[in-house]
Amino acid sequence: MMDFWAISIEIAITVLLLLTLLVDLMLPKESDRRPVAFITVIGLVSVFVFSLGQYHLSPSETFYLGLFIADNYSLFFKQLFILGMIFVVLFSLEYTHKFIRYRGEFYSLLLSALLGMCVMASANDFITLFVGLELMTISFYILVGFRMDKAESSEAAVKYLLVGSGSTAVMLYGVSLIYGATGSLDFVTICRNIHLFYAAGLAGVVLIMAGFFFKLSAIPFHMWAPDVYEGAPTPITALLAMSSKAAGLAVFMRVLYVAFPILGTYWMTLLAVISALSMIGGNIMAMKQKDVKRMMAYSSIAQAGYMMAAMASADYAGIKAVMFYATLYLFANVGAFAVLSVVEEERGGTTHGHLTGLSEASPMLAAVMTISLVSMAGVPPTAGFAGKIYIFTAAVDYGYVWLAFVGFIMSMMSIYYYLLVVRAMYRDLEQKETECARSIAPPFSVRITALLSAAATLVVGVWPDFLAKATNFASQTFMR
Amino acid sequence: MEFPLLSTILLAPLVAAFALCFVPKDDRETIRRGAAFATIFMLCMTVYAFFNFDTLEGGVQFVEKIPWVEDLGVCYSVGVDGISMPLLLLVGVIGISAVYTSWNTEKRPKEFFILLLLLIAGVTGTFIAQDLFLFLLSYELFVIPVFIMVLVWGSTKRLPKEFVGMKFIVFLLMGSAFMLVGVVMLYVNAYPAGERTFDFAALRMAGEMGHFSDSFQISTFPLLLLGFGSLLSMFPFHSWSPDGHAAAPTAVSMIHAGILKKLGAYGLIRVGVLLLPVGAKYWSPLIVTTAVMGVLYAAYIVMAQKDLKYIIGYSSVSHMGYILLGIMTLNATSVSGAVANMVAHGMMTALFFSQIGYIYERTHLRSIPELRGLAHYMPHLTIGFMLAGMTSLGLPGLIEFLPEFTIFVGTFGVYPVQALIAIFVIVFTALYVLRLLATLLFGPADEKYAEIPDEQGASMVPLLVLGAFIVGFGLFPSLLMNVINCGIEPLAPVFEQIANAPTMMGTMGGVR
Numbered sequence: 006m007m008d009f010w011a012i013s014i015e016i017a018i019t020v021l022l023l024l025t026l027l028v029d030l031m032l033p034k035e036s037d038r039r040p041v042a043f044i045t046v047i048g049l050v051s052v053f054v055f056s057l058g059q060y061h062l063s064p065s066e067t068f069y070l071g072l073f074i075a076d077n078y079s080l081f082f083k084q085l086f087i088l089g090m091i092f093v094v095l096f097s098l099e100y101t102h103k104f105i106r107y108r109g110e111f112y113s114l115l116l117s118a119l120l121g122m123c124v125m126a127s128a129n130d131f132i133t134l135f136v137g138l139e140l141m142t143i144s145f146y147i148l149v150g151f152r153m154d155k156a157e158s159s160e161a162a163v164k165y166l167l168v169g170s171g172s173t174a175v176m177l178y179g180v181s182l183i184y185g186a187t188g189s190l191d192f193v194t195i196c197r198n199i200h201l202f203y204a205a206g207l208a209g210v211v212l213i214m215a216g217f218f219f220k221l222s223a224i225p226f227h228m229w230a231p232d233v234y235e236g237a238p239t240p241i242t243a244l245l246a247m248s249s250k251a252a253g254l255a256v257f258m259r260v261l262y263v264a265f266p267i268l269g270t271y272w273m274t275l276l277a278v279i280s281a282l283s284m285i286g287g288n289i290m291a292m293k294q295k296d297v298k299r300m301m302a303y304s305s306i307a308q309a310g311y312m313m314a315a316m317a318s319a320d321y322a323g324i325k326a327v328m329f330y331a332t333l334y335l336f337a338n339v340g341a342f343a344v345l346s347v348v349e350e351e352r353g354g355t356t357h358g359h360l361t362g363l364s365e366a367s368p369m370l371a372a373v374m375t376i377s378l379v380s381m382a383g384v385p386p387t388a389g390f391a392g393k394i395y396i397f398t399a400a401v402d403y404g405y406v407w408l409a410f411v412g413f414i415m416s417m418m419s420i421y422y423y424l425l426v427v428r429a430m431y432r433d434l435e436q437k438e439t440e441c442a443r444s445i446a447p448p449f450s451v452r453i454t455a456l457l458s459a460a461a462t463l464v465v466g467v468w469p470d471f472l473a474k475a476t477n478f479a480s481q482t483f484m485r
Numbered sequence: 486m487e488f489p490l491l492s493t494i495l496l497a498p499l500v501a502a503f504a505l506c507f508v509p510k511d512d513r514e515t516i517r518r519g520a521a522f523a524t525i526f527m528l529c530m531t532v533y534a535f536f537n538f539d540t541l542e543g544g545v546q547f548v549e550k551i552p553w554v555e556d557l558g559v560c561y562s563v564g565v566d567g568i569s570m571p572l573l574l575l576v577g578v579i580g581i582s583a584v585y586t587s588w589n590t591e592k593r594p595k596e597f598f599i600l601l602l603l604l605i606a607g608v609t610g611t612f613i614a615q616d617l618f619l620f621l622l623s624y625e626l627f628v629i630p631v632f633i634m635v636l637v638w639g640s641t642k643r644l645p646k647e648f649v650g651m652k653f654i655v656f657l658l659m660g661s662a663f664m665l666v667g668v669v670m671l672y673v674n675a676y677p678a679g680e681r682t683f684d685f686a687a688l689r690m691a692g693e694m695g696h697f698s699d700s701f702q703i704s705t706f707p708l709l710l711l712g713f714g715s716l717l718s719m720f721p722f723h724s725w726s727p728d729g730h731a732a733a734p735t736a737v738s739m740i741h742a743g744i745l746k747k748l749g750a751y752g753l754i755r756v757g758v759l760l761l762p763v764g765a766k767y768w769s770p771l772i773v774t775t776a777v778m779g780v781l782y783a784a785y786i787v788m789a790q791k792d793l794k795y796i797i798g799y800s801s802v803s804h805m806g807y808i809l810l811g812i813m814t815l816n817a818t819s820v821s822g823a824v825a826n827m828v829a830h831g832m833m834t835a836l837f838f839s840q841i842g843y844i845y846e847r848t849h850l851r852s853i854p855e856l857r858g859l860a861h862y863m864p865h866l867t868i869g870f871m872l873a874g875m876t877s878l879g880l881p882g883l884i885e886f887l888p889e890f891t892i893f894v895g896t897f898g899v900y901p902v903q904a905l906i907a908i909f910v911i912v913f914t915a916l917y918v919l920r921l922l923a924t925l926l927f928g929p930a931d932e933k934y935a936e937i938p939d940e941q942g943a944s945m946v947p948l949l950v951l952g953a954f955i956v957g958f959g960l961f962p963s964l965l966m967n968v969i970n971c972g973i974e975p976l977a978p979v980f981e982q983i984a985n986a987p988t989m990m991g992t993m994g995g996v997r
Contacts, residue, residue, distance in 0.1 A: 322678070364637075368510075368596065379629055384658070385622045394557070394618075394669070401673045409666050417662035421655050424632060428647055431636045467622065470554045477556055 011066035011075040014056050014083055015123050021048040022116040029109025038108035042101070045094050045112045049119075053087045056080060065482070067129070072191065074129040081328060081479035082126040082255040089248045089335050090119050096343035096454040097240035100350050104238060106153050114151075118144035118244070122252035129263070131180045131190040134256055138220070141252060142169050145245065149237040161236025168219065168229040176216025182209030192264040201268055210265055214272060217260075220253040221309045222302075223279050224286040231294075234302035239349055242298055243342035246305045251331040254312055258324060261316070262483070277317040277408055283310030284415045292422045297345060297355045300422060301338075304381060307419060308334055314412055315396040318403030324480040326395040329472060333380060333388035333465055340377030340458035344370045347447045357429040362441030364431045370447060371430045373455040378423035380462045383416045388465035395473075490547050491563040491613045494530045494573070495606060497523045498580070502602040510595040517588060520598040524581040524605065528950075531577035535968070538570050543971040545615060545686075546570075558682035559618040567972020568754065568824050569612045571965060572747060575831045576612060578954055579743045580605045582947035583736040586839040589846065589944075590638070597638060600630040601736055608744045612751065617668060617683040624752065625661060627745060628654055631737055638734040642792060642851075649732035656725040657716055664712020664752075667705045671760060674701060685755065692760055699763050699986075706764030709757040710772065716749030718802045719772075719809055720779025727798030735842025738794065742801045743835035747827040750808050754820065758812065762979050765815060766986040770900075772813045777903040780806035784913040793841045793851040796921060797834060800877065803910065804830045810907055811892040816980050819895025821973040825888035825965055829876070829958070832951050833885055837873040839947040840866060847937050853921065857928035865940040867926050869948045874922045876955055878915045883959035887966065 009016070025041050032040065065076035094115065105111050121141030128134035146169065150162025184190055186206035187198035200206055215226065222230035234242045261272060287307030294300035308330075315326035344363075345355050347370060352359045364371035380387035393416060397409040434441055447455070465472050501523035508515050538546060548564035565573055583601060590597050603626065610623025635650035672681060675691035682688070691697065697705075711722070718726040726746070730738045758765045783803035790796045808830070811823025843866060844859070845851045860867040876883040879890075889911075896904040940948060958965045 364596075375629060375633075384628050385625045390622070390625075391554075393665075397666075397669050398557075398673060401669050402678060406666070406670065409669055413662040413665045413669075414659070417658040418655075420628075420658050421651065424651060424654060427629075427632065428636060428651070431633050432647055433637070468553065469557075473554055473556050 008066050008068055011068040012073065012127075014052060014059070014075075015120060015127075017048075017052045017055065018116060018120045018123060021045065021052070022113055022120065024048070025109070025113045025116060029113065032109070037102060038112075039098070039102075041109050041112045042094055042098055045116065046091055049087050049091045049094070053084060053091070056084055056087070060478070062482075071193065072130045072133050073124075073127050075127055077479040077482040078259075078324075078328075079126040079255070081475070082251060082331075083123045085251055085332060085335055086119055086122045086126070086248050089244065089251075089339065090115060092339040092343075092454050092458065093240045093243055095450045096339070097238075097346055098450050099448050100238070100240060100346045103350055104152055104154065107151070111148070111151060114144045114148050115244075118148065119248075122248055125252045125256045128256055128259070129192050131183070131192075134260070135177070135180070137252075138256070139173065141249060142173070142220075145241070145249065148241045149233060149245075151241070152238050155236070157236035158238065159236075161233045164229055164236075165233045172216050172219030172226070175212050175219070179209045179212025179214075179216060182206070182212065185209075192259065195264045196266055201265065207268070207271070210268055210272065211275075213260065214275065217253060217257045218279060221250055221257070221313075222306050223309055223313065224282045224306060227283070227287070227306050230306060231299050231302040234305070235296055235299040239298065239342055239346040239355070242301065243338055246301060246342075247331075247335045247338040250305060250309055251335065254309075254316075254327060254331060258316060258327065262324070273317050276313055277405055280310045280313035280317060281408060281411045283307060283313065284411055288415045288419045288422075291419065294422070295356050295358075297357070297360065297426055300426075301341065304419065304422070307415065308381065311393065311396055311412060311416070314405070314408050315399050317405060317408065318399045320399070320403070321480050321483070322395075322399040322402060324483055325473075325476045326392070326399045328476040328480055329395050329469075330392040332472060332476070333392045333462065336388065336458045336461040336465070337377040337380040340373045340455055340462065341381075343451050343455045343458065344374040344377075347445065347451055351445050357425065360426060360429045361432070361438060362430070362434050363445075365434070365442040365444075367445040367447060369452065370445065370455065373459040374430065375427050376459045376462055378426055379420075380466065382420040382423045384420060386463065386466045388462045388469070391466055391469040489549050490530060490534055491565065492549055494527055494534070494577075495563070495609050495613060497527050497530070498602040498606040498609070502599045502606070505595060505599050505602070508595060510593070513594045516594050516598050517584070517590075520584045520602055521581070523602060524577075524584045527605075527609075528577040528581045531574050534565070535570060535574045538565070538567075538968055540567070540967045540971045543567065543974060548615070550615075553616075554618070557618065558680075558684070560616050560682075560684060561619065562615040562684060563613040563619075564615045565613055567968050567970065567974075569751070570968050570972070571824065571828045572612045572751060573609065575747065575828050576605065576609050576744055578832060578950055579739055579835045582835055582839055582951055583739045585943050585946035586739060586842050587734065587736040592638060597634070600634050604630040604634075604737070604740055608740065608748060611748055615685050617672070617685060617688065617756065619683075620752070620755075621665070621668065624748065625658075628658065631733070631741065634737050635729070635733045639732045639737075640734070640845075642731055643795075644728055644732065646732040649728045653725050653729040656722075660715030660722065661712045663708045667708030667712070668756070670701075670705050670708075671697075671756075688760055692762070697761060697763075702761040702764030703767045704764075706757060706761045706768055709761070710753065710768065713749045713753040713757060714809075717746055717753065717809060718749075718805050720775050720782060720802070720806065723779065723783070723802045726802055727795050730798035730801075730838075731792060731794040735838055735845070738838045738842070739835040742797070742838060743831040746801065746805055747831055750805070750812060750823065750827055753809075754812055754824070758815065758820075759976065759979065762815075762983045763986045765813070766983040767989055769813045769815055770988050770990050773810055773896075773900050773903050776806045776809040776813065777906050779803070780810070780907050780910050781913075784910045784917070787917045788913070791852045791854060793845075793853065793856075793921075793925075794838070796853075796917065797837045797841065800914070800917070801830070801834050803914070804834075804877075807889060807892055807907060810896055810903065814892075814896045814899050815983065816895050816899065817973050817977050819892055819899075820976065821966070821969050822888050822891030822893075822895055824969050824973070826885065826892060828965060829885040829888050829955075832955050833873055833876040836869060836947065836951040836955065837877070839951070840869040840873060843869075843940060843944055848934070853924050857924055858926070858930040859934060860926040861930035862934050862937065863939040865945060865948065869940070869952070870922060870926055872948075872952055872955060874918045876959075878918045879911060882956075884955045884962075884965075886959065887962045
């Protein structure tokens with residue numbers, strides 16, 4: 006039976022997407038397209054509220070013969086994506102107004118990327134996965150190159166397109182091998198098939214994993230990330246760092262845990278090693294960066310490493326840790342990128358030099374930035390600390406003590422480059438830099454998002470109970 | 486329901502910090518009065534708690550417990566025992582002194598006092614936590630306030646303050662990375678999944694039930710030691726400390742030398758020694774020896790220093806060596822001496838730094854050859870320096886005499902050679918302290934200091950508060966020692982039980 010209730014969120018987003026296109030067409034040419042943004046935000050907020058009612062204790066709804074599954078796990082991730090998108094649209098109102106030429110299309114493309122992510126979170130077979138993944142990435146190829154005034158933006162788009170399609174090809178080849186070995190594309194059917202242990206099956210799994218590592222920009226598949234992050238418009242960088250990565254993780258976990266659990270002994274080790282490499286490499290390479298957006302690219306490589314460390318311990322504690330961490334990482338990213346977008350808008354860039362004196366120009370923005378960065382480093386009392394405790398408890402519990410060593414040491418080392426940013430914001434100004442103290446008054450929407458995200462980071466850090474319960478609930482009904 | 490005394494003490498600075506966010510940034514008077522009010526309130530409450538602490542009953546008192554994070558097994562659980570009660574008092578005393586020492590902060594006072602209050606709240610939380618998660622949460626709360634305060638209000642003398650702030654944080658956090666691995670291993674090994682808890686009492690119970698095997702304890706203890714030891718400025722992980730003192734603003738130096746280092750020592754007792762006694766015993770000969778080396782080395786370095794803050798910085802490394810010596814000797818006498826010395830040294834260094842801060846704020850000088858003969862013009866300042874100096878060299882009748890003596894009594898029977906060296910270093914201490922006081926205070930009068938006002942009003946508060954406790958506990962040491970002894974008493978069985986546990990010397994073929 007076709008149960009349209011299971012895909013109601015996707016339907017709602019599609020309707021919203023069409024609505025934004027229509028409104029954009031109907032607005033006069035010289036209008037500033039703010040109505041489109043407001044419609045997007047209001048629509049997404051209502052979808053978010055609506056989706057709260059979809060959590061369930063009964064067996065999960067599926068659509069189209071189980072190829073699409075709406076369980077609590079996917080619902081949690083979808084809410085995360087929607088929340089991230091609301092925040093991004095809000096804090097980038099002014100940014101979009103100033104730097105983006107085709108604003109109406111901008112919002113439509115954001116929504117189509119969101120739709121792709123939601124489909125990914127619910128994908129229960131490789132075709133659905135592929136459709137969702139491509140919808141998301143193709144939207145991002147366009148969005149990355151959306152700044153017509155900046156050559157780097159186009160460069161980033163081309164780079165992203167080439168590397169991204171390469172990785173898609175690799176993944177597709179893996180999928181075709183899996184199909185050849187098992188005769189199915191459905192995760193649940195694949196998982197029982199003993200042919201996975203044959204060479205074709207193993208090679209397929211490795212290729213699929215390599216494809217995911219590309220999407221997650223795990224080392225050694227990370228080369229595209231820094232240039233793309235640096236060149237993309239700041240709100241898009243934020244989305245790449247938090248939502249696109251979380252979507253990749255969501256479906257990656259489902260592929261590994263649902264489709265390939267019998268190969269666990271193989272991929273767990275691989276995952277642990279890649280995770281360690283990402284933590285070490287990402288954090289070390291981030292140290293030398295002068296541009297904060299570029300630094301965030303390397304830092305996001307490391308963050309993906311932390312989350313994969315939890316994935317390597319394949320049980321509910323690991324899934325839960327990933328979900329917990331993805332959430333707090335979203336809040337941290339929203340805070341940091343909201344500040345960065347204001348700084349780029351006011352001062353024309355996001356290097357340490359552009360951030361100089363921010364603590365005097367706007368104490369609030371500097372405080373939010375500091376809290377967000379500290380949360381990424383995992384220092385108490387921010388949410389990052391609780392997240393790392395969850396991740397590395399899961400890893401140590403599974404026996405990966407060495408991974409916990411690498412993780413904790415690298416995350417404490419990472420405080421160095423985060424503090425470099427804090428230093429730029431708070432240090433004494435030199436004589437010639439007095440201009441930097443000129444006060445910045447961020448627009449209301451930015452202030453709201455920044456404060457909300459910082460408050461969320463602190464609250465989750467001090468009182469993680471609510472988020473822990475929510476993620477527990479969502480992860481324990483995984484596959485049910 | 487009982488009045489939540491400890492939560493009130495913890496919340497006072499937090500609420501004040503939050504309230505200060507809404508005060509206009511130019512209204513310095515309101516800001517500093519608000520901060521002062523919060524710390525006065527804290528001091529009154531801690532003094533009340535200290536005198537209402539029932540030494541006959543012992544154990545953990547003023548307990549509050551609320552389930553906090555269920556799936557991690559975390560409770561918001563606060564309480565004080567005989568070890569943490571005096572340290573909480575120390576926080577109260579130094580907190581108010583730090584606020585009054587920074588009374589005349591001109592530059593961005595709003596942010597300064599907010600960060601200072603956050604710092605005070607963090608250390609308070611650490612001492613009252615009866616839950617390891619809560620302990621860690623507040624243990625590292627100092628990172629951001631300290632970094633920003635060094636950056637904005639610090640001073641560049643020998644090294645740029647930006648560099649020092651970064652060194653300070655990276656050094657300590659690298660230590661705590663190892664400590665966190667140790668803690669996660671403790672947590673995972675204590676109980677099977679589902680029953681896990683961060684509660685100190687439950688974790689100790691797990692230890693008593695033998696959930697921590699000897700080899701586990703021996704391999705995990707060094708991880709904790711690296712974390713707590715580097716905060717305690719254990720030799721050879723001390724190098725952040727003198728530089729940090731020198732670059733930090735006075736209030737941060739006071740809290741940092743007076744409280745933060747004690748946090749390391751406290752963590753070492755509470756988490757390291759109590760949860761992993763066999764591991765502590767195994768490594769104790771090595772640590773005792775390096776502690777004594779630290780005592781000697783730092784005291785020797787002080788002799789060559791000219792900058793007042795470096796002098797006190799290295800001298801506090803040396804004194805912390807005594808405390809580490811007392812803790813790692815692992816008997817009831819030496820540990821009680823160490824805890825008492827934590828309080829004594831905290832008050833003494835804070836007084837020293839506040840006096841240095843006073844003179845530095847007015848002259849922007851703090852090296853000995855440039856400052857001399859201050860006694861001719863500033864009697865109050867002289868009293869402050871004399872009091873701190875005499876305490877530092879262990880004059881009987883002041884707070885530090887008895888604790889040091891107790892440490893030596895406890896250590897001598899176990900490690901006679903190390904104890905002898907440590908006692909011998911007192912000569913060095915006397916030498917550098919007396920030389921400092923002689924040139925700084927009693928040299929020939931210098932006209933250029935005639936203009937500078939002596940400590941008056943607000944700037945007298947640190948001297949009065951700290952002085953009262955230094956002299957008070959010096960004259961009536963039983964007030965302090967009774968409380969501490971009732972905290973140490975329950976540990977006696979732990980020490981007895983490990984009396985015959987192997988040490989590294991034994992395993993390596995040497996003597997036990």
